[in-house]
Amino acid sequence: MMTWQDYIIVDPSVCHGKACIKETRIMVSVVLDNLAAGLSYEEIIASYPSLNRESVQAAIAYAAELTRERVVGMPA
Numbered sequence: 001m002m003t004w005q006d007y008i009i010v011d012p013s014v015c016h017g018k019a020c021i022k023e024t025r026i027m028v029s030v031v032l033d034n035l036a037a038g039l040s041y042e043e044i045i046a047s048y049p050s051l052n053r054e055s056v057q058a059a060i061a062y063a064a065e066l067t068r069e070r071v072v073g074m075p076a
Contacts, residue, residue, distance in 0.1 A: 004065065007058035019062060021055045024048075031059040 009022050019028040026048050034044045041056050 002054050002057065002061075004058040004061035007055045008062050021051060021059070024050045026051060028059045028062055031056055032063055035060070 007022055008019050008028060010017060010019050014020055015025055015027055020026060021028065021031070031044060031048075031051070034047070035056070039047075041053050044056055045051050045053070
């Protein structure tokens with residue numbers, strides 16, 4: 001079973017400590033931005049060939065984990 005920890009790193013010496021896909025400098029936020037823009041897994045992987053379906057899914061799982069840990073206030 002895949003876990004996001006197998007694919008995501010946070011290292012102060014890589015991308016200023018932003019969460020990245022392991023062995024790349026592709027930030028999780030870039031993957032999520034592409035998904036939010038409506039790109040498919042295949043389109044993202046075509047743009048970033050060092051990614052695979054599991055690493056894209058790991059980015060989603062990482063984001064889901066963050067939402068469980070932190071509440072973001074919404075304007076009224």
